[in-house]
Amino acid sequence: MAPTSEILTAERILEATEEVLRRHGPAKATVVDVARALGVSHGSVYRHFRTKAALREAVTKRWLDRTSLTLAGIAAGDRDPEARLREWLSALFEAKRHKAGDDPELFATYSVLAEENGTAVGEHIADLAAQLTRIIAAGTGSGAFSVPDPAAAARAVFHATGRFHDPCYAREWTAPGIQEEFTAVVDLLVRGLRP
Template sequence: MADGALTPEQILDTAEDVLRRFGLQKTTVVDVARALGVSHGSIYRHFPSKTALREAVASRWLARVSEPLGEIAAETGPALPRLRRWLERLIRIKRGKVLDDPELFAVYHALADEADAVVQEHVGKLVDQISRMLSDGMVTGEVRFSDPRAMAWAVLRTTMVFHHPAHVGHWSLPEADVDRAFDDIFDLITRGLTPAEA
């Protein structure tokens, strides 16, 4: 490949392949360059350091999680059904990544541990999306709290066992058990967010 034709997306695609093959600890910028047939200097023209490349890979991976969720958050209609669909989609995405490609998921989990700023930005996007739905629910009277951001954090923390990589061991339980547990948690969330009946 000619160095001039190299794009950041090509580098990131190749970096993912190399990370999948060699793992996080054994992958170097030289490995990525070799797989692309370019010098490692060509990589550094797009990513100034190994850390920057790793952060870009982590950021892209996390965007694959947050972008489809953003579509649900941006919809119109009742807030709580949207929130449920949003959470179910988050769980499905994370569970799918673990079950479909556990080696790559382990690499991304390790990458995320190293890329704290990238992870914090990602979590901020998720909180913003939940907050948007709860704000919509406040406008319609569906949600009773006046601080949607605080409640968004509470919802995200309450459901962590279903989507945070630290709880990946629970994800191998039978899907029916996970679904039943989620139903119970979402029922609790709904009861906590909605106005009390007169």
């Protein structure tokens, strides 16, 4: 292995893992490939991630966290709750659509990894539901929405919009009329939340 002049960090390993996954796919990518890309021994990678499964889960979490971080800024905003809800749902749909359309091979790879890593996916969904709960609770507090349980309403909104963010529907995200269908669903949900 060629010595590397940079300090090996978990972040560098995750970046390299993402590139290796893009090149080789989840079935063929190995820790040895990641180590080779970094110019280190595979033992160096294992010092940061104890198993191949732990490395794959960490890269999955990193990928999902990118979406969560963008949406968290919208959820924490102080705009009108209805506008925030619409913006948040639109941003979620757009983020997922971009991931699927901009790099379909990597999206397919992450879909496989997401199936393997239920914990990371479960945490991601819980985070998104918590963000939605904050928006709906703010709307309830301001009188824009009238729901007895903001958390239950948030889960319902999340599930009702699943077609626009669940990766199993990715093939439909470029279909003619999908944006109009998305808008119709969001309009219906917002009307249902109003007093």
